[in-house]
Amino acid sequence: MRRFLLLYATQRGQAKAIAEEISEQAVSHGFSADLHCISESEKYDLKTETGPLVMVVSTTGTGDPPDTARKFVKEIHNKTLPTDYFAHLQYGLLGLGDSEYTYFCNGGKVIDKRLQELGAQRFYDTGHADDCVGRKTKHLCLQGIQVFKFQFQKPFG
Numbered sequence: 001m002r003r004f005l006l007l008y009a010t011q012r013g014q015a016k017a018i019a020e021e022i023s024e025q026a027v028s029h030g031f032s033a034d035l036h037c038i039s040e041s042e043k044y045d046l047k048t049e050t051g052p053l054v055m056v057v058s059t060t061g062t063g064d065p066p067d068t069a070r071k072f073v074k075e076i077h078n079k080t081l082p083t084d085y086f087a088h089l090q091y092g093l094l095g096l097g098d099s100e101y102t103y104f105c106n107g108g109k110v111i112d113k114r115l116q117e118l119g120a121q122r123f124y125d126t127g128h129a130d131d132c133v134g135r136k137t138k139h140l141c142l143q144g145i146q147v148f149k150f151q152f153q154k155p156f157g
Ligand SMILES: Cc1cc2nc3c(=O)[nH]c(=O)nc-3n(C[C@H](O)[C@H](O)[C@H](O)COP(=O)(O)O)c2cc1C
Pocket: 009, 010, 011, 012, 013, 014, 015, 016, 058, 059, 060, 061, 062, 063, 064, 066, 096, 097, 098, 099, 101, 102, 103, 104, 105, 106, 131, 140
């Protein structure tokens, strides 16, 4: 089994549900997810992470990251961090949102932008799953999973 780090940032549980489903499906593709809420910072360390990183991040308020991601977002915006701080990181990010809001998927976009600024590289295009496309939870879940389709081979070389 090849390990990858899977972090979710949720306000109401959807991002967690999608991350759990990604984790379950990953097993049948030979991957094992190290799954954590983004707030559980004692359980992972992006600075020393060697495996691929997958993030599922929702948006709340007016384009804000979930409360569970606040500390993380603050830390990565520390201006003293060098531009190669995350140069070792390969990541894929799925933002969850609703295009009826002005700042669509902004929670995910804020994190994605900052990871780029700190040198992290995407191994898969960032996805933006839209509540509007299907109001049902299950549909959004499937949309999220489709975004990744387990294209993890790339970061593993
Ligand atoms: C109070 C509230 C505010 C929201 N604000 C935004 C927003 O500004 N932009 C956006 O794209 N989606 C917004 N959404 C939609 C959520 O991001 C979307 O429903 C997502 O699937 C929720 O995932 P979660 O359950 O993991 O938090 C908002 C939803 C709620 C309930």
